[in-house]
Amino acid sequence: MTLMDEARKGIITPTIRKVAENEHIDPDTVRKYVAEGLVTIPQNIKGKSRSMGIGKCMSVKINANVGTSRDFVDVDDEIEKAITAVKYGADTIMDLSTGGDLDSIRRRIMDAVDVPFGTVPLYQAASSKETVVDMSSDDMFDAVRKHAESGVDFVTIHAGVNQNALQRLRKGNRIMDVVSRGGSFTIAWMLHNNEENPFYAEFDYLIEIAKEYDLTLSLGDGMRPGCVHDASDNAKFMEFITLGELVKQAREAGVQTFVEGPGHVTADEVQLSVTSMKQLCHGAPLYLLGPLVTDIAPGYDHITGAIGGTIAGMCGADFLCMTTPAEHLALPTCEDIKEGAIVTKIAAHAADLTREGQRxxxxxxxxxxxxxxxxxxxxxxxxxxxxxxxxxxxxxxxxxxxxxxxxxxxxxxxxxxxxxxxxxxxx
Ligand code: SF4
Structure with a gap:
């Protein structure tokens, strides 16, 4: 049984009890929210036991991304960044490595921190090939299983990037097309192979894998806008309609989800973005990258992200992915990660001051x-x-x-x- 199955049976598990204790909320309320999919507690049965709730009435959580690139493969440095991020307030860590021995890097970073751990398995599937279009759908699902087997608590899956969203992208007037790495891999693959995104077409199979490990699916926003001009267009909303359907499908199977969101959004559009995403995705916990409220502050995007993150948190976003001063410029250093974590933590607390259950x-x-x-x-x-x-x-x-x-x-x-x-x- 997954945690969601247990919650639906009325069981207050030790994990649920611990989350309730951390958040100062009645355990049965947490159980009920987990059962309904309004709170997600990422926790792979193969991983360490970590009790951290994301969603309704929980304090706003923050994530830090670390990981190698093909140009910089210094695992010790990435481990230090993960430890630094946690020290300065990160509630979760995601390993986005694309360079070096990805299995060993993932294991070493995961062992170094004691918070829920996320990955994007598609990066590994793509990295194993010369070009991303050479992946087979088996490579994609195998990577998910491999990450689940290694104890990862949540995985980003760009299942909402489907032919419908692609059609909207083609008809739209975006300046920056697609800036999500996973979204770009998926679109390149779909166009080259002239096929539907396997994670969308075979979402049932993905659910099977997730259920086996009680793996949380973080439904990625491959269509997230890369500049404020592109913020609220049809491609983005088409993706959210799809993600809402997938949330329902996962919930029916007892699989926990959260939904990822944009990106670059002006301050006056953040509320629209957050409330419509919540509505379309049936109240699923919302994980935002930013939103960055302006495009013209490279070097300070931890601040543009924190401004958007505060507004988003006030409007119902539950989980903020931190940006660092290196955003859009380079692989962050440890010092960038420290600054990003602190500034994002400030945004999360500012939102908590206004938030039901935490105020x-x-x-x-x-x-x-x-x-x-x-x-x-x-x-x-x-x-x-x-x-x-x-x-x-x-x-x-x-x-x-x-x-x-x-x-x-x-x-x-x-x-x-x-x-x-x-x-x-x-x-
Ligand atoms: S009021 Fe007192 S504590 Fe505040 S800035 Fe002035 S000297 Fe400092």
Whole structure:
């Protein structure tokens, strides 16, 4: 039985109980949401036991992508990036490696971290061939099985990139066509072989594999927009209609899913994107790449992504894939990953402050910070801060004799008003 099957039978498993404890939510509510597919707890039966819930009433989670490319194969570096990402707040890690010995790289990164682990098996299927169009459909499914067998908790599958979506793409007026790596492999394969996407055509078979391992399917958005101009077009929405149908199919089989979403979207279109995706995909947990709210900030796309991520989280997105300052430019360094994780964590918390089920808990943390600021309790402030290192370093580097900070020193507004209020009370 999968976790979803058990939840449907009314069983509160230890995993569900642990998630409820972490999220401060009643265990039966979590069970009910898992049964309905509104909360996903990625956990392969072959993997480590990790209890992390994504979805309705859960805190917003963040993912960090690591992995080699064909040009840079330094596994130790990728392991360090994964450890760094978790240290600075990543709730999950995805290995997107395409260069080197992919089986060994996956295992080594997975062993190094203790959070749910995701991959894109299509990358391995494609990497084993000279060109992506040479893959057979067996290669694609074999890669999924191989990853499931190795203990991966969730896999991105671009099953929504089908002939329908492709037709919309052809008829549309996109500037950047397709920017999803998995989406591009799939489209190139479909066009070259003149066939339907095997992951769509044989989705039943995919479900069989997923069910065997209780593998979560992350239904990828191969049509995600690569610039704000391309944001809300027919190709994207066609894909979401398909993904909604696939969510239903997976749920019927007791297989957990979440749905991936765009991409580049202007701030005023984020709400439309999120609410329509939620509607079309029957409330499935939503995993967003960004959204980046402008195209003109290379070097700062962790910030454009965090702005979009906050708005998306407020509107119902559940899981944010972090962007780093290296986005669109290069393979990120460890320092890029650290910055990306912290900034995305800030976006997730900002969304939690407004989110059903998490609002009170998140606000209590901000209240603690406000109290620590009011009493100029610096240690407490550093302890509560999302980044616990930078604030201390900044204060230490410009410290004066005053118990206030060097911004206003003895003209500290907090001290002045506190003193004035106390004197007034004594009159
Ligand atoms: S000195 Fe100014 S900036 Fe610093 S804590 Fe006081 S009021 Fe805030």
């Amino acid at each position: 009170e808990r998140a606000r209590a943390t901000d209240m603690e910070m406000a109290m620590a600021r009011k009493s100029l309790d610096w240690e407490k402030q550093f302890d509560i801060a999302i980044d616990k290192e930078k604030p201390r370093k900044t204060r230490e580097s410009r410290k004066t004799g005053s118990d206030a900070c060097s911004m206003c020193g003895e003209l500290c507004a907090l001290k002045i008003v506190q003193k004035a209020l106390e004197e007034d009370k004594q009159l």
